[in-house]
Amino acid sequence: MANITLFGLGDKYLEVLQKIDNNGGELTDELAKELAxxxxxxxxxxxxxxxxxxxxxxxxxxxxxxxxxxxxQIDKIESRKDRLKQLLLEHMKKFDISKVETILGSIIKQKxxxxxxxxxxxxxxxxxxxxxxxxxxxDKVKIKEAIKNGINIVGAKLKDGEExxxxxxxxKKE
Numbered sequence: 001m002a003n004i005t006l007f008g009l010g011d012k013y014l015e016v017l018q019k020i021d022n023n024g025g026e027l028t029d030e031l032a033k034e035l036a037x038x039x040x041x042x043x044x045x046x047x048x049x050x051x052x053x054x055x056x057x058x059x060x061x062x063x064x065x066x067x068x069x070x071x072x073q074i075d076k077i078e079s080r081k082d083r084l085k086q087l088l089l090e091h092m093k094k095f096d097i098s099k100v101e102t103i104l105g106s107i108i109k110q111k112x113x114x115x116x117x118x119x120x121x122x123x124x125x126x127x128x129x130x131x132x133x134x135x136x137x138x139d140k141v142k143i144k145e146a147i148k149n150g151i152n153i154v155g156a157k158l159k160d161g162e163e164x165x166x167x168x169x170x171x172k173k174e
Contacts, residue, residue: 006049009042085165093163105169112161116144120155129153 004012016035020027027035092098092109100107122130122138129143130136143156 004041004045006042006045009038009045013038013042089163089165092165108166108168109163110166111163114159114161116140116147116156117159118143118156124155125153129156 013035016031016038020031020035023031088107089109092100092107098109116138118125118138118140123136125138125143129139129146131139138156143153144158146153147156147158
């Protein structure tokens with residue numbers, strides 16, 4: 001079986017069957033021995049393939065489990081980080097602190113950009129604040145800018161952004 005592939009053994013098996021056919025279908029001792037050797041080699045090679053594939057399946061299963069464990073740990077750490085940031089934000093709000101300087105960097109309390117809430121159907125907005133494609137949608141960029149410039153647009157209002165924590169690491173001296 002040395003260095004013969006399963007496909008090579010299949011070809012060899014067909015050759016032996018052809019020899020038997022050429023011999024009038026008579027199975028001589030020599031052909032029986034040759035046929036048995038090829039069948040034994042094929043079974044061994046197939047077993048090797050099955051062993052390797054089974055091993056690979058187990059590796060895949062192991063790595064999928066590992067991936068799940070890693071994703072779980074990532075989620076856990078992200079959750080803890082978010083809780084810490086929320087606690088820090090609450091502390092900074094409570095004591096009306098907007099910036100803290102530390103050895104490692106600065107902690108700054110900032111307000112998010114906010115988002116625009118459209119409370120009426122887009123087709124009810126003034127045409128200049130509509131995007132017409134196949135359906136009418138609100139031109140949120142124009143509406144937001146108009147509201148910021150003091151224009152009252154029925155059915156639209158600016159909502160305050162959420163406050164969040166931003167860390168700014170200090171630059172290393174070169």
